[in-house]
Amino acid sequence: MDTRTCTRLAAAIATLALVPATLAGGGLETTQELSYSFPLSPGSQVLSFDQFDDNGGNRVLQSVTMSVDGTAGANVTAENESTLPAPDFALTLGGFMTVDFASLATFTIIDEAFLTDGSVAASDGIPGGGPDFWDFGFVSGAVADDATTTSGLASFVGAGTIDAVVAVNGGFSLSGTTDATIIIDGFVGEGVITITYAYEVVAGACCLPNGACQELAEDACFASGGNAWQGDIRCADANCPAGEVGGDPRGTCTEKGSLLVFSKVEILWDGDGNLVQDTFISITNDMNQDVAVQLYFINGDPPLAADPVTGERAHAGWNWVDNQITLTANEPTYWSALSGQPKGVSPFTVVDPGFPPGRPSIDNAGKRMLRGYIVGWAVNRDNQEIRWNHLSGHGTIVNYVRSGSAWEYNACAYAAVDPAIANGQPTGTPGEINLDGLEYAQAFNELLVNFQAVGSAAFSGPRLVISDTDLTLHPVEVDLRQETVGPVTTKASFNVWNMNEVKFSGADRCVSCWDQSLLSLYDLPNHFLLQNLQTDFGKARIDGLASQVCDFDFDPGDQLPVGADPRDILSQAVALTGVVARYLDIDGGIDSAKAATNIVGMxxxxxxxxxxxLTGPGELTSPGGKGSRAKDTGVGSLDR
Incomplete structure (x- = not known):
């Protein structure tokens, strides 16, 4: 048995991010965001945005949109200097904001009023307090505007930059009295300017089933049998998969394989340590011969330091424990993640032992949790991966609260696909499982999730039913060696469409090793909420991308670029997998129901x-000799 260390890094808005995205109708867009902040009033700042890159003429700019989102505000106190009380004492913030970006310009009025409770008294002659004094706190006016042009686009194209000039002018005034003193502190304008270039491509890299690449328009690509169209790049830069061996070499969650991934294991307890939820894992060997399966139980949450204030103990994180089981001919088996029985594997709690069990739940509902996933593959007696496309399995999550509920998902299976390798024979390099379509089936490039909007009551009938969705994501790629290169980190980029085919972009989530959350708890901009999506149903395409947004600098004070310190984490463009579960709250929580499915891929x-x-022990070579033995791998850490 071996324990090891796999994080979710909170997503942040990039200071400058070029984000290509597909638009409804087949167009594409790139988006840049820059923030501004300067003292008032007046005040201004110049932001430099990159011009549109037409990729040697293969991209044709269609429109340019500038979006403005910001505030102007300050901390304000005021004092009535009149001999009369001022029940209508009020503060007004007035002004305007302008943004000029080439031929685009916006002009937005700021006009906000802030009232008291009517209790401001006549002057008491004592400055800085008393019944004649009112602290308005921090008050601000919001600014939101946008401008779009489809003409004169040539000036936006090139390899240079274009300046956006942001200017804000404003001030405060008092009403409801004939004489007053106002004190303004920290008057500032701040916000974000977003430039979006919408464009179309003349031709893109079309990946064909035989591994070849042709530069075709999107419709022509799929009409020619292409399995992927990369409209934003040329074939010379495309990453087309190798030619297929024996059909479509992709992992599937409905067929057998040599490698299985159980994307969600979750155990829950109440605050007193009583079991609330368990996960049951089942595996079947559909072959008339015995086989060994190498399993890794991976803790999905990051390490957590002890909290001396609350008394919460320290928790291990991103660690794993390995087990090896033997499945006899045609054997189906199962076990509880909590106990490891009846199969007799390690309980999942071994990755974070202690009492009370688990760590505080992320939803702050007083529960405790232990979460992660399991990956396993067929091996021979030398612990080398082998072809054994006879494994299948599923995970069943059982909740024991109130009337109880349960949901189930299939383990995703990746078959060994090289027809030259016989059943039971080693595949490729021992210790390196290549999901490349030649050795094992490939993973999906993107995921597709259909979801009910958070807060939707569309499933209501005789009883009120409110929807939420639980989404689990993790990279297919993982490094489980002692000398690991660290947790695999990526930016899960979401493009969302509602029922009216309106597209929403800009939602990202940094995932290291494993991530699970209700969509209602996603960070802003949360396109999954009913009030934002504007329809009861939607779909999301999810792609794992490399992005500086998700890079992690272990020691920001070392003056080294991110990646120079071996403890830093650099995000990667990787394949994602996972499961999605629909949570239904019935009559305000009197009852609940859950249903789950694997995520569709493309x-x-x-x-x-x-x-x-793991090598076997060596034989005794001479009298008194010690020979060799398997290495005790001990404890390690994926975050180095």
């Missing part, structure tokens, strides 16, 4: 799973 993307092959 396209092809390679992934690698690395692990240490």
């Amino acid at each position: 396209g092809h993307q390679n992934a690698v799973i690395r692990y240490d092959v």
